[in-house]
Amino acid sequence: MQPLYQEGSSPSEPEWFARLDEVVKYLASSRPTAVNLFWALDRMQRLANTLRGARTPEQMYQEMLAEAKLIHEEDRRQCRDIGRYGAELLQSGQGVLTHCNAGGLATADYGTALAVFFAASEAGKEIHVFADETRPLLQGARLTAWELNQRSIPVTLICDSMAPLVMRQGKVQAVVVGADRIAANGDTANKIGTYGVALAARSHGIPFYVAAPSSTFDLTLDSGDRIPIEERDPREITHGFGTQTGPEGIDVYNPAFDVTPAEMIEAFITEKGILRPVDRETIARHLEAKTSIG
Amino acid sequence: MQPLYQEGSSPSEPEWFARLDEVVKYLASSRPTAVNLFWALDRMQRLANTLRGARTPEQMYQEMLAEAKLIHEEDRRQCRDIGRYGAELLQSGQGVLTHCNAGGLATADYGTALAVFFAASEAGKEIHVFADETRPLLQGARLTAWELNQRSIPVTLICDSMAPLVMRQGKVQAVVVGADRIAANGDTANKIGTYGVALAARSHGIPFYVAAPSSTFDLTLDSGDRIPIEERDPREITHGFGTQTGPEGIDVYNPAFDVTPAEMIEAFITEKGILRPVDRETIARHLEAKTSIG
Numbered sequence: 001m002q003p004l005y006q007e008g009s010s011p012s013e014p015e016w017f018a019r020l021d022e023v024v025k026y027l028a029s030s031r032p033t034a035v036n037l038f039w040a041l042d043r044m045q046r047l048a049n050t051l052r053g054a055r056t057p058e059q060m061y062q063e064m065l066a067e068a069k070l071i072h073e074e075d076r077r078q079c080r081d082i083g084r085y086g087a088e089l090l091q092s093g094q095g096v097l098t099h100c101n102a103g104g105l106a107t108a109d110y111g112t113a114l115a116v117f118f119a120a121s122e123a124g125k126e127i128h129v130f131a132d133e134t135r136p137l138l139q140g141a142r143l144t145a146w147e148l149n150q151r152s153i154p155v156t157l158i159c160d161s162m163a164p165l166v167m168r169q170g171k172v173q174a175v176v177v178g179a180d181r182i183a184a185n186g187d188t189a190n191k192i193g194t195y196g197v198a199l200a201a202r203s204h205g206i207p208f209y210v211a212a213p214s215s216t217f218d219l220t221l222d223s224g225d226r227i228p229i230e231e232r233d234p235r236e237i238t239h240g241f242g243t244q245t246g247p248e249g250i251d252v253y254n255p256a257f258d259v260t261p262a263e264m265i266e267a268f269i270t271e272k273g274i275l276r277p278v279d280r281e282t283i284a285r286h287l288e289a290k291t292s293i294g
Numbered sequence: 295m296q297p298l299y300q301e302g303s304s305p306s307e308p309e310w311f312a313r314l315d316e317v318v319k320y321l322a323s324s325r326p327t328a329v330n331l332f333w334a335l336d337r338m339q340r341l342a343n344t345l346r347g348a349r350t351p352e353q354m355y356q357e358m359l360a361e362a363k364l365i366h367e368e369d370r371r372q373c374r375d376i377g378r379y380g381a382e383l384l385q386s387g388q389g390v391l392t393h394c395n396a397g398g399l400a401t402a403d404y405g406t407a408l409a410v411f412f413a414a415s416e417a418g419k420e421i422h423v424f425a426d427e428t429r430p431l432l433q434g435a436r437l438t439a440w441e442l443n444q445r446s447i448p449v450t451l452i453c454d455s456m457a458p459l460v461m462r463q464g465k466v467q468a469v470v471v472g473a474d475r476i477a478a479n480g481d482t483a484n485k486i487g488t489y490g491v492a493l494a495a496r497s498h499g500i501p502f503y504v505a506a507p508s509s510t511f512d513l514t515l516d517s518g519d520r521i522p523i524e525e526r527d528p529r530e531i532t533h534g535f536g537t538q539t540g541p542e543g544i545d546v547y548n549p550a551f552d553v554t555p556a557e558m559i560e561a562f563i564t565e566k567g568i569l570r571p572v573d574r575e576t577i578a579r580h581l582e583a584k585t586s587i588g
């Protein structure tokens with residue numbers, strides 16, 4: 001795929017908008033479940049439309065580049081704010097568990113779930129993180145464990161199936177995960193396996209927190225039933241990482257996400273503050289608010 | 295390790311018993327959690343002791359070989375009986391889920407949990423099995439999915455973290471797993487991840503069955519807290535199947551088993567029949583019984 005704009009080229013306005021449309025469609029096709037991507041693409045396209053007729057394509061490109069950098073900077077600040085609010089929920093000496101990767105490699109700067117751990121650590125709280133490896137693509141092993149290790153936060157890598165056991169052993173006092181899309185009622189889509197972690201947390205009386213910026217909420221969806229769930233290549237499960245580990249031609253189900261029902265979530269940690277109780281009204285009010293609500 | 299007895303050798307009785315002791319200790323060191331192994335080793339050693347002084351070492355060897363073949367034959371018959379009793383618990387059209395491998399590659403002939411599926415299928419019941427891949431060693435992907443496929447039983451391979459989702463989707467009406475050791479109160483040690491499957495099953499109102507022969511019950515242990523849990527090499531998680539998938543030197547916790555509390559188990563499926571309710575008294579009575587109790 002070519003970039004949106006080539007330095008020195010002079011497209012006509014119709015050519016420019018046709019190209020913009022093409023690029024937006026291409027990026028939108030990469031992941032159906034996460035909503036922040038659509039939010040950002042929409043923001044960029046709306047900007048272009050407000051400039052239509054008043055700027056040359058090159059000027060539009062420059063203003064859109066500035067807008068993209070602004071989104072990046074906003075994301076950095078939001079991640080820091082999420083971290084700061086979330087850190088207040090943790091106490092020194094606690095074990096915390098996370099699933100998949102919601103750190104600096106998935107967002108700008110600090111991440112969402114991992115921002116909470118980074119901020120807690122910076123505030124002098126001693127926490128120990130259990131990182132689920134997160135099959136099939138092992139983002140927990142390859143990214144989360146690495147990021148925490150880099151910042152010298154104690155981390156223990158486990159298989160996804162071990163999370164219920166470490167909870168039962170009393171090693172975990174809180175769960176913090178990220179989110180790909182949150183419906184108006186609080187139902188939350190996140191990486192496959194998150195729902196099982198939430199079930200286990202509830203069974204052990206462990207609070208389950210979701211850390212995500214406001215742009216992850218999709219108020220156009222009444223509940224999680226309407227969040228599209230991406231299914232991926234069976235070979236991610238049968239041929240992961242260089243070796244065939246399943247019989248030839250075996251039937252495989254490989255959903256990349258699941259939905260955790262709102263009632264299993266203790267609170268959302270957003271850049272505007274902690275959102276609880278998790279219900280439709282609180283979410284609606286929170287998304288309008290300029291400052292923290294509790 | 296050399297075999298117990300070399301054809302044509304003539305060990306003295308003290309040499310023979312020293313060698314037997316050595317072999318038993320070696321085999322016992324292979325797995326601390328499963329109890330059937332100790333049961334079988336104990337049975338063989340007791341036979342040798344009853345023959346002490348009355349047979350030459352070569353004669354003892356021949357009688358022990360016959361005893362081993364008898365155990366094998368008993369195991370075959372027990373697996374068939376487990377299958378027959380368990381199949382009565384399933385109905386045509388149901389989805390069933392299993393974790394790890396409790397089939398013909400792990401036992402004699404038919405297996406325990408898989409025996410239930412084989413027998414149901416032979417009885418004309420159409421079932422669809424969901425096989426958890428079972429990290430870190432993927433026995434579900436490599437063995438269970440293969441065995442079911444070989445016998446033309448419809449099977450879908452999933453990652454462990456997907457089991458709660460397929461339950462929520464209504465695709466699973468029963469869970470059947472094997473066991474490595476069952477305490478006097480019914481607490482059951484089985485492959486890591488079984489406990490999480492049981493939690494998810496309970497949350498969705500799905501009956502959770504454990505299929506195992508009587509020799510898996512260890513009445514010397516009051517509860518599951520006293521079952522030793524084997525911890526294994528961290529590299530099973532960070533270097534699985536040819537590729538490094540975790541950061542160098544990362545801390546890893548790799549328990550090979552977990553314990554599912556008795557109250558989460560709907561029934562035990564044994565060669566003597568279905569055992570329920572799952573409690574201390576029923577287990578004690580059941581293990582003395584010669585025939586099926588319900």
